[in-house]
Amino acid sequence: xxxxxxxxxxxxxxxxxxxxxxxxxxxxxxxxxxxxxxxxxxxxxxxxxxxxxxxxxxxxxxxxxxxxxxxxxxxxxxxxxxxxxxxxxxxxxxxxxxxxxxxxxxxxxxxxxxx
Amino acid sequence: xxxxxxxxxxxxxxxxxxxxxxxxxxxxxxxxxxxxxxxxxxxxxxxxxxxxxxxxxxxxxxxxxxxxxxxxxxxxxxxxxxxxxxxxxxxxxxxxxxxxxxxxxxxxxxxxxx
Numbered sequence: 670x671x672x673x674x675x676x677x678x679x680x681x682x683x684x685x686x687x688x689x690x691x692x693x694x695x696x697x698x699x700x701x702x703x704x705x706x707x708x709x710x711x712x713x714x715x716x717x718x719x720x721x722x723x724x725x726x727x728x729x730x731x732x733x734x735x736x737x738x739x740x741x742x743x744x745x746x747x748x749x750x751x752x753x754x755x756x757x758x759x760x761x762x763x764x765x766x767x768x769x770x771x772x773x774x775x776x777x778x779x780x781x782x783x784x
Numbered sequence: 785x786x787x788x789x790x791x792x793x794x795x796x797x798x799x800x801x802x803x804x805x806x807x808x809x810x811x812x813x814x815x816x817x818x819x820x821x822x823x824x825x826x827x828x829x830x831x832x833x834x835x836x837x838x839x840x841x842x843x844x845x846x847x848x849x850x851x852x853x854x855x856x857x858x859x860x861x862x863x864x865x866x867x868x869x870x871x872x873x874x875x876x877x878x879x880x881x882x883x884x885x886x887x888x889x890x891x892x893x894x895x896x897x898x
Contacts, residue, residue: 711788777826777827
């Protein structure tokens, strides 16, 4: 049973460019969340997708956008990259949004470096 | 505004002894708390959780204690093993936040040495 898979594992971009990160949730999961983990910090919630709609959003600018496809996979798009966007981007999936005892399963992340 | 704080960036413990990792929170709306463990080049993995209606939850070598009045929780690992060496994140969630929106602390790096 494949867990949460993310691609690519590493990415190098320059300021002002745009990037798309991809995530396939664990089998049986329909909810995908994205987190940003800057160096030395804990993961920060970006947004969550369920039934192909953004359900919740953290404190991130509109440059961060996403999408969920009918097969529950998801993309995270970041426009007009800034140096401060350099971070590990984690995708997490769960079976159903909104349940306290539903564990989040994380992928290994995409390490984005903005030069 | 850091709502979940892990004030110890690192902890070193001898194998076989107890490891105690601490976490403080400020938002009284949090009602569910979790600990995740992260190895290098891997995503965080769920370790143990506790609801605010409890003050203790145990799973094998891992026990989480919650002190709501102090807004403090701790993770005890007994006995500690070298394979426990990892970064441990405390996280909190709430009904109003939809539960899947986890607020993480900055993490504590645990090193268990023989």
